[in-house]
Amino acid sequence: MIRHALKLVWSRKRGSMLLIGEIFIAFLVLFTVIAMSVIYGQRYFQPLGFDYQNIYCVGMNEANWTQEWDQEMHNNLVSMVRELRTLPEVEAVSISQPLPFGMAWWTSSLEYNKKEIEINATRLSLEGQDLYKLELVDGRWFSEDDLTLEWEPIIVNQAAAVELFGTESPVGKRLDGDDDKRIVGVVREFRHRGQFSKPSPSVIYFTPLEVKTDESIRQLAVRVAPGTPASMEQTLTSVVQHHMGAEVTVTINSLDNVRKNGLKSVLVGIVIAALIGGFLLIMVVLGLIGVFWQSVTRRTEEIGLRRALGSPRTSVYKQIITEIILLTTIGMALGILLILQIPLVGMFPILSWGNVIPSLLVSMLIMVGLAVLSGMYPAWMASRIQPAAALHYE
Amino acid sequence: MFLNYLKIAWAVFNRRRFFTFVNLFGITFTLAILMAGVAMLDHVFGPTPPEVNHDRTLLVMRVNLWLENEDGSVSSSTSGLAGLNLLQETLYDLPGAETAAITKSAWRVQSYVGSKKISSFLKYTDQYFWDAIRFEFLEGRPYTMDEVTNADHVCVINDATREKYFGDSPAAGRDIEIDGVKYRVIGVVENVPFVRQVSFSDIYMPLTLDPEYNKTKRLAGMCTGIVVAQNKSKFPMIREEFLHRIEQIDLSEYGNFNHIAAIPETLLEQASRLFFGSGGKGTKFHTEKVIGFFVFVMVMFMILPAMNMVNLNVSRIMERASEIGIRKSFGAPSTTLVGQFIVENLLLTLAGGILGILVAYGILGFISFTGWIPYATFTLNWRIYSLAILMTLFFGLVSGVYPAWKMSRMKPVDALRGGIS
Numbered sequence: 001m002i003r004h005a006l007k008l009v010w011s012r013k014r015g016s017m018l019l020i021g022e023i024f025i026a027f028l029v030l031f032t033v034i035a036m037s038v039i040y041g042q043r044y045f046q047p048l049g050f051d052y053q054n055i056y057c058v059g060m061n062e063a064n065w066t067q068e069w070d071q072e073m074h075n076n077l078v079s080m081v082r083e084l085r086t087l088p089e090v091e092a093v094s095i096s097q098p099l100p101f102g103m104a105w106w107t108s109s110l111e112y113n114k115k116e117i118e119i120n121a122t123r124l125s126l127e128g129q130d131l132y133k134l135e136l137v138d139g140r141w142f143s144e145d146d147l148t149l150e151w152e153p154i155i156v157n158q159a160a161a162v163e164l165f166g167t168e169s170p171v172g173k174r175l176d177g178d179d180d181k182r183i184v185g186v187v188r189e190f191r192h193r194g195q196f197s198k199p200s201p202s203v204i205y206f207t208p209l210e211v212k213t214d215e216s217i218r219q220l221a222v223r224v225a226p227g228t229p230a231s232m233e234q235t236l237t238s239v240v241q242h243h244m245g246a247e248v249t250v251t252i253n254s255l256d257n258v259r260k261n262g263l264k265s266v267l268v269g270i271v272i273a274a275l276i277g278g279f280l281l282i283m284v285v286l287g288l289i290g291v292f293w294q295s296v297t298r299r300t301e302e303i304g305l306r307r308a309l310g311s312p313r314t315s316v317y318k319q320i321i322t323e324i325i326l327l328t329t330i331g332m333a334l335g336i337l338l339i340l341q342i343p344l345v346g347m348f349p350i351l352s353w354g355n356v357i358p359s360l361l362v363s364m365l366i367m368v369g370l371a372v373l374s375g376m377y378p379a380w381m382a383s384r385i386q387p388a389a390a391l392h393y394e
Numbered sequence: 395m396f397l398n399y400l401k402i403a404w405a406v407f408n409r410r411r412f413f414t415f416v417n418l419f420g421i422t423f424t425l426a427i428l429m430a431g432v433a434m435l436d437h438v439f440g441p442t443p444p445e446v447n448h449d450r451t452l453l454v455m456r457v458n459l460w461l462e463n464e465d466g467s468v469s470s471s472t473s474g475l476a477g478l479n480l481l482q483e484t485l486y487d488l489p490g491a492e493t494a495a496i497t498k499s500a501w502r503v504q505s506y507v508g509s510k511k512i513s514s515f516l517k518y519t520d521q522y523f524w525d526a527i528r529f530e531f532l533e534g535r536p537y538t539m540d541e542v543t544n545a546d547h548v549c550v551i552n553d554a555t556r557e558k559y560f561g562d563s564p565a566a567g568r569d570i571e572i573d574g575v576k577y578r579v580i581g582v583v584e585n586v587p588f589v590r591q592v593s594f595s596d597i598y599m600p601l602t603l604d605p606e607y608n609k610t611k612r613l614a615g616m617c618t619g620i621v622v623a624q625n626k627s628k629f630p631m632i633r634e635e636f637l638h639r640i641e642q643i644d645l646s647e648y649g650n651f652n653h654i655a656a657i658p659e660t661l662l663e664q665a666s667r668l669f670f671g672s673g674g675k676g677t678k679f680h681t682e683k684v685i686g687f688f689v690f691v692m693v694m695f696m697i698l699p700a701m702n703m704v705n706l707n708v709s710r711i712m713e714r715a716s717e718i719g720i721r722k723s724f725g726a727p728s729t730t731l732v733g734q735f736i737v738e739n740l741l742l743t744l745a746g747g748i749l750g751i752l753v754a755y756g757i758l759g760f761i762s763f764t765g766w767i768p769y770a771t772f773t774l775n776w777r778i779y780s781l782a783i784l785m786t787l788f789f790g791l792v793s794g795v796y797p798a799w800k801m802s803r804m805k806p807v808d809a810l811r812g813g814i815s
Contacts, residue, residue: 018708022701029698061504061573247574249504268766279423280698286416287702293412294709 005322009330016327019291023331026284027367031339033277034366035351035359040270042355046199049157049189050100050132054091055255056222057099058236060248069216073244077217080243081209087235089228092127095207096221100132100192101259110156110203111176112164119160120200122192123207131223132190139171139185142206151180153206160201161186194259196266198350221255285374292324292378299382300389308387320379321372328371332364396737402717403738409713413706414742420699421746421789426753428692429782433758433772435688438589439661440777444529445593447622450492451526452632452658453592454481454619456668459651475499476656477612478601479648481619484639488621490628495522495620498604500595505572512558516572517595518604526620527593532556534566534581537600541580545602550581554769555596572597585769592618592661594769613648621658633658696785700793707739707797711804719806728802735801739794740787747786751779 009016084093098104108121124131129141137158146153151174161170161183175181190202209217224232237250296303303316339360342351407414441448457480459472478496485494500515524536533556537548549570556565556579565579577599586594601607623632636658645651659667663679669687670680711718721731751774758772 015708018701018705022698022705025698025701249573251504276427279427283416283420283423283699283702286419287706290413290416290706291709294706294713298709 002322002326005319005326008323009326015295019288019327020331020334022284022287023328023367023371024334026281027332027335027363028338029277029280030367031335031359031363033274034363035355036270036273038355038359038362039350040196040266043198044195046191047189048191048195049187050134050192052100052132052255052259054224054226054228055131056224056233056236057096057253057255057258058220058222058240059251059253060218060240060244061251069212069214071212073216074212076243076245078210080240081220083239083243084222084236087239089224089232089235090222091225092130092223093209094125094128094131094221095123095209095217095219096128096131097123097207097219098192099219099221099258100255101194101262105193108203110160110164110181110201112173114176115164117160117163117201119156120193120202121205122190122202123205125207125209128204131221134190135188137186137188138169139183141185142208146184146206147208147211151182153184154181155185155187155204155206156183157187157190157202159189159199160203163201194262196263281370285370288324288371288374289377292320292375293381296320296378296382296385300385303382303385304387304389307385313383316385317379317383320382321375324371324375324379325368328368332367336360336364399734399737400741402734403741406714406738407742410710413710417703417706417742418746418749420702421743421786422749422753424696424699424789425747425750425782425785426757428695428785429750429754429774429778430757430761430772432778432781433754433774436775436778437587437770437772439665440775442587442590444527444584444586445590446528447526450623450626450628452621452623452629452660453664454485454621454636454656454658455664457614457654457656459614459645459649460653461651462653472614472651474614476617476619477615478608478617479611480613480615480640480643480654480656481617483643484636485619485621488632488635490623490631490635492622492624493522493525494622495526496520496601497523497592497618497620498601499591499616499618501616503572503597505570507559514555514558514572514596515594516597516599518599518601518607520601523598523620526622529583529593532582532584533564534579536581542600542602545600547575547577547603548580548600549577550583550598551579552583552585552596554585556582570597587769587771588767589770592620611648613643613645613651613654619658629658692785696789696792700789703739703793704796707793708800711797711801714801715804715808718801718804719808722804722806731802732795732798735798736791736794739798740790743786743790743793747782750786751782 081093084090098106106121107118109116110119111117124142126142126144128134129136134141138161139155141155142153154175156164156170164170165173170183170186173183175183187204189199190204191197191199192202207213222236233252236252240250241248306316307313339356342348343353343356436442445451454476456473457476478498481496485496488494497517497519500517503514503516505512505514521537521539521542529536532553534550536550537546540546541548551559551565551570559565559570560568565582568579569576570579571577583598588594621632623629636656640654640656643654645654659679662684663681666680666684667678670683718731754774758774761767762770762772
């Protein structure tokens, strides 16, 4: 049957070639959309490693604040944090820079044994672990004693530990470089750049609230007890203004809202790409229906003859569908050959075997489905051809 | 003759409505998406009001500062928007320039009207800004040089801000309060789309009101310089003088750097430098690469619909076998037939093009309506229409030539018999 179909396709190779070309390009379009969804889908379901519920981001700003962050302002901040901690609803207060799910991020690099890696960096204070409920898998969290150390304590996530140290335990290791950085702990994961970000190495620098640096602190993260009413926002505002000055503009956002806004902007992109891809595919399906329909009309003679010689309707139907599937397979095979080059050559680092293979499988399934769908009506038409129709021709 | 083609084309379109529909659907949709895309690009890069001098405007946006050691390695580098001091030292009175202005990037401020919180963008500019960017004033006037020098508490607001603060009543002469400080509104201008970063803001204020104004000396900061040239041919002259001037800056006053790179450039040139340049340190432009990239994307996008149409048209040859046969036996040359089929195909694509424009209107209207992009009012203008016509012609030719050639090659005998299979 397949052999026969192959012969029929071959005998009309010029017409078939154009069709195969169209299927080839349609398959590439389909793959692009599916691969994008698979990549983002896989990332979405990877654990974030931290809890973003019940966290408020408190921003403070004032038009007349100068660039310089002076001791007085810092003292005000410290007393403000002290008061915040006495509130029964507040569970943790910490610097968190940059804020998770934000548009801004900070990358730094770490080097050990001449091996350097790019790493997502963030600053947290003493209560950072309670703030985000980070899970320690090795070593310890920062402690108050760290304030007096001669060296700089850092905490990395598991991905960074594996990349830098392999199977060794990284705790206590000193990193290359003049600034004496030592790893004191390892958290399972801290993917603060959001659910659609690539799981990657991450480092936490210790930034105690109590010690003044040159950098101004204009943002804090506050964890409140579950079920705290929204009126908490007003309480926070008044505490901030009480200590920092009444003219300070306080902006309060729940971290969950920030996360949802970030999700929306990525989703809009995916939805637009999917809509465009979907429209292109609808067009291809309609076009294929037209082409197959026309080809059935043209072959009335041949099909009529087969029917006259006793071929049942189902067999004619099957023949047309087989031919269509065959054409689609050839077009797809070309596409697959091309797509497999991407992870082989490493052209786009974002496409790896882990997402190319499932995307290919899904795209193939959909492509064959679409081809069969577009062949159904023409095949049904072919199976209705009366043997007598064939006799018109000669 | 042509009328005859039209009649035949109409008959063909009517014969198999499904095929006509599929073809039209493909063209319409493809052109609509392309035009919506182009309209958005035009929205960002094109000369839309109030930036009417856009064609002869150069911007100084990005500046790179770095410290190069003697062995050629770079030990520290800063990159960002230009600083106020850099612009003050280099931008004014460039030969060939009509006017030059300095503005700071718009940033968010909060204010209260009664108990309602209003969040707006605030932009600090000098007085020349109003010459460089030709706003239409709905009320009042821009601030003057005296008001800028004296740091008077005045501001110009846009239409949307006027509505938020004052409803429908006029605003000029009234006060608004931002971060606890009162400012007098002296003018109201039309809204500018958010993506036009050079001119966009809700509230405009004299540069001297900026709390950071001349507090610290900075080469990199938050500012943008706008240079309006007398005409386009003065661009090289302006760039040369600018490059000469930044070489004169004593970098040691500003920190640990010994190299600086910045150049007046058009928006498109800046985009080309960001995408294809060597990290912004070079001053070479790659405009043709950016345009080439967009053309490539457009052509790639049109390939699938075009192939779809070719396939459909090729498979329809047989339908017209008897017509072709008769015309050929009566001596019609192939070229005439090719011409006829291409005209037919162009008619169909043109119809699709017109429908595409309508759909593009719908898409853009919808995007403007949802307010995803603040103050975006996407419109189609003659630039986009002419591009659409060009795309339609391209589409019509690409999808029409091969089937027409194939049709014309049919042997009269085969054609009369009912076509070759």
